[in-house]
Amino acid sequence: MAESTDVRRDADVEADTVLEARDLTKKFGEVVANDAISLSVKRGEMRSIIGPNGAGKTTFFNLITGVLAPTDGTVHFKGEDVTGVSIEDRAQRGLGRSYQSNELFFDRTAFENVRIAAQTAELGSFSFDVFSRADTMKRDRAEALIERLSLTDERNTKARNLSHGDQRRLGIAISLATDPDLLLLDEPTSGMGPEATDETAELIRTIGDELGISIVLIEHDMSVVMGISDRISVLYNGEHIATGTPEEIRGNEDVQDAYLGGLKEGIE
Numbered sequence: 632m633a634e635s636t637d638v639r640r641d642a643d644v645e646a647d648t649v650l651e652a653r654d655l656t657k658k659f660g661e662v663v664a665n666d667a668i669s670l671s672v673k674r675g676e677m678r679s680i681i682g683p684n685g686a687g688k689t690t691f692f693n694l695i696t697g698v699l700a701p702t703d704g705t706v707h708f709k710g711e712d713v714t715g716v717s718i719e720d721r722a723q724r725g726l727g728r729s730y731q732s733n734e735l736f737f738d739r740t741a742f743e744n745v746r747i748a749a750q751t752a753e754l755g756s757f758s759f760d761v762f763s764r765a766d767t768m769k770r771d772r773a774e775a776l777i778e779r780l781s782l783t784d785e786r787n788t789k790a791r792n793l794s795h796g797d798q799r800r801l802g803i804a805i806s807l808a809t810d811p812d813l814l815l816l817d818e819p820t821s822g823m824g825p826e827a828t829d830e831t832a833e834l835i836r837t838i839g840d841e842l843g844i845s846i847v848l849i850e851h852d853m854s855v856v857m858g859i860s861d862r863i864s865v866l867y868n869g870e871h872i873a874t875g876t877p878e879e880i881r882g883n884e885d886v887q888d889a890y891l892g893g894l895k896e897g898i899e
């Protein structure tokens with residue numbers, strides 16, 4: 632008898648999945664910040680993580696990147712259990728994260744910041760050599776990312792003199808310089824005005840598609856979330872209460888209840 636085509640082998644599922652959290656739990660004393668969260672992200676997918684304040688989104692990111700160790704559960708990246716792997720090792724394996732403004736080299740130009748990141752990725756870890764080594768290393772990649780993030784006019788501007796929005800975009804360029812398979816972005820549009828928010832969201836979506844990478848972002852702006860996500864995961868009180876397409880999430884009663892009294896209008 633022919634094998635049913637909709638029964639997929641584990642290996643197929645694994646090949647399709649870039650990230651999988653299995654029963655991830657993080658307790659801070661009595662507070663259960665993440666309560667047995669299981670979810671997976673496909674290759675090439677754009678996923679948003681939403682939830683009211685204190686829902687556990689940042690904790691979840693920190694467990695994925697390795698900033699925090701889970702109380703229980705495991706993290707699998709590209710089919711391998713990376714739960715005990717260091718932050719740097721995870722980055723080397725292709726797990727990228729967003730850079731905050733305070734992590735930029737403020738006295739270096741936008742271009743130099745990206746070039747240093749690209750060079751550091753190649754060397755494996757940061758070394759002060761990156762300032763003095765042959766400038767040609769990774770120049771092309773850095774140049775392309777500056778252009779891709781619409782920072783060409785700011786190429787030679789020192790990071791400290793960039794606008795807030797440009798610093799955020801530079802942070803994304805730096806994240807991409809490490810050539811990740813999966814990029815985690817924590818509120819990439821925070822502090823931006825409506826126009827810059829829309830532009831940046833659109834840019835993130837386009838870049839993800841162009842590079843064929845997976846992107847997971849924490850985002851409070853519901854118009855961004857609904858506009859660019861393939862799927863959305865909702866956390867509430869440390870629990871993962873739903874994952875679905877923007878349409879499915881809009882119509883999900885548990886999600887509406889979770890947002891009731893606060894942000895409900897955002898998801899309607």
Ligand SMILES: Nc1ncnc2c1ncn2[C@@H]1O[C@H](COP(=O)(O)OP(=O)(O)OP(=O)(O)O)[C@@H](O)[C@H]1O
Nearest residue numbers: 659662663664682683684685686687688689690691
């Ligand atoms: N280091 C910590 N020590 C103690 N409690 C913590 C710590 N980090 C987070 N928590 C608690 O864990 C819960 C989840 O916090 P978390 O920051 O992950 O939520 P969040 O969804 O990212 O919130 P926000 O949208 O406000 O950033 C909260 O109750 C928070 O107070």
